[in-house]
Amino acid sequence: MPISDAPASLATALTLAFAAALCLGLALKFWLASRQIRHVARHRGAVPAPFAERITLAAHRKAADYTIAKLRLGLLDTALGAAVLLGWTLLGGLDALNQALLGWLGGGLVQQLALLAAFAAISGLIDLPLSLYQTFVVEERFGFNKLTWRLWLADALKGLLVGALIGLPIAALILWTMGAAGPLWWLWAWGLWMGFNLLLMVVYPTFIAPLFNKFQPLEDESLKARVTALMQRCGFAAKGLFVMDGSRRSAHANAYFTGFGAAKRVVFYDTLLRQLSPGEVEAVLAHELGHFKHRHIVQRMVVLFALSLAGFALLGWLSNQVWFYTGLGVRPSLSIDPSLAAAPNDALALLLFMLVVPVFMFFVSPLFSQQSRRHEFQADAYAMAQASGADLSSALLKLYEDNASTLTPDPVYVKFYYSHPPATERLARMQSPALP
Known part of the structure; x- marks a missing residue:
């Protein structure tokens, strides 16, 4: 050009x-x-x-x-x-x-x-x-x-x-x-x-993720029935419920949805299932379903696009x-x-752009963090309506403890960086859902 x-x-x-x-x-x-x-x-x-x-x-x-x-x-x-x-x-x-x-x-x-x-x-x-x-x-x-x-x-x-x-x-x-x-x-x-x-969202859970971790169907029939009933109440369909061998690499626990369209699947870290009771697992999953119910995933994709x-x-x-x-x-x-034609500069332009844009975008990142924290509060509220609030509170405390997440972060640091509200704010909101 x-x-x-x-x-x-x-x-x-x-x-x-x-x-x-x-x-x-x-x-x-x-x-x-x-x-x-x-x-x-x-x-x-x-x-x-x-x-x-x-x-x-x-x-x-x-x-x-x-x-x-x-x-x-x-x-x-x-x-x-x-x-x-x-x-x-x-x-x-x-x-x-x-x-x-x-x-x-x-x-x-x-x-x-x-x-x-x-x-x-x-x-x-x-x-x-x-x-x-x-x-x-x-x-x-x-x-x-x-x-x-x-x-x-x-x-x-x-x-x-x-x-x-x-x-x-x-x-x-x-x-x-x-x-x-x-x-x-x-x-x-x-x-x-x-x-x-979009293609990667479909391909990743089926072909790429299994290259790094083992995914086995959830075998606990009691938990499986509980989770399936929750998803049916929430109107959410997934291709399957899987347990990932996260303990091979880390003691941190997590659960997530992956995939797109018909390829959606629910993935639990094996560490999460060991640390939480069935009711707590259900509450954590209800929180994740809250993101879908409030269309947070779609909103983030639209912003990304x-x-x-x-x-x-x-x-x-x-x-x-x-x-x-x-x-x-x-x-x-x-x-x-x-x-004579000059050598193309397209790769140079791409690299320079990827190097420089984050330097300037850093200053607006608190806006995205604030929006993410607001979404987390909404997902918590949804989880409390679909599952036990006590189980959700208990699960969050276990995850904070097991992941060694500080309970006393600096408020300014939180506003700038945190995509999830601090534990004190989340628990206070659960006890008083009417808080703004």
Whole structure:
């Protein structure tokens, strides 16, 4: 696609805006994490009064220590991420990688795919040490990690293979669309991306998830009958009820719905079934059904579709602007000789867009967190109407304790990051459903 030139002042403005947003976001993340660490540490010595009869002091202190350990590692990860982002962009890392691959492969689709693959591989290697430390040190220290090195390696190899088999074809299709579909390529690319995501929702539970975990039909007939009756009352149909061997990798417990349309299925972690009574399992499932009843899933998909459409439209415009590349430390491929075609810049545009947009979107993330917390309250209210409120309250407390979730988060940190309300707010709302 042709690239339009523009005054250097636009490139300078983008450089300054990006640098300012990166620094401000980094400072805000550090401030929020520091608040959370201080707040959790300050309340470590006493269980909050509403939980004093259910949560032991030892469990409360474990949750505080676990939260602080993750936050401190998160601070390091945040600093490293900002440095790496700066290295890829303004310090010329992405430009150097692109120029090296152009010199080796020339311009074309193969070079663009190689650029995406090389970027993903280098980014993965950079993230690997902290990821391993999180799993085999932090999670291990608090008794949550069940992964062996052999299982981790098997998961990593499977992930690479699945990522290559799925990611490379869709990337090639989108890159081809960017170069061949004319000025409205972004609309066609958006349609392809959305179709791919919908297809993945159907394919994932049947073909991809079983590569990593074992899924067996729920065998507890009493629980199965209870859960089936609940779903019938709620008007929800699923392809099956399955138990996943989550305990092979972690002691954390969970339950979720997966799939789309006729491929929907209910999945319980085996750890969840061990920790909760049948009534508590029913209440947790009723909460998840509440999300469907209130159409939260559909609402999130609509928001995702709208944001991705806006994102592709913005990328369609930015990818034609020289200042978009130069302002972020990258030289686009331009041919001085009008008779010669310049090498495509589509992969460069994609990577720059994916690197830069999260820097600016971070500042509006509290709006999405607030909406998510509101949805959780609605799902809790629905669960209380369909199952036992006492069971739901008891299940939540068990899950908070078993997952070492802090009961005393910093209120400002909650408003910015939490997708689920803190335990104190959820239990208060359950006791007084009329609260706004």
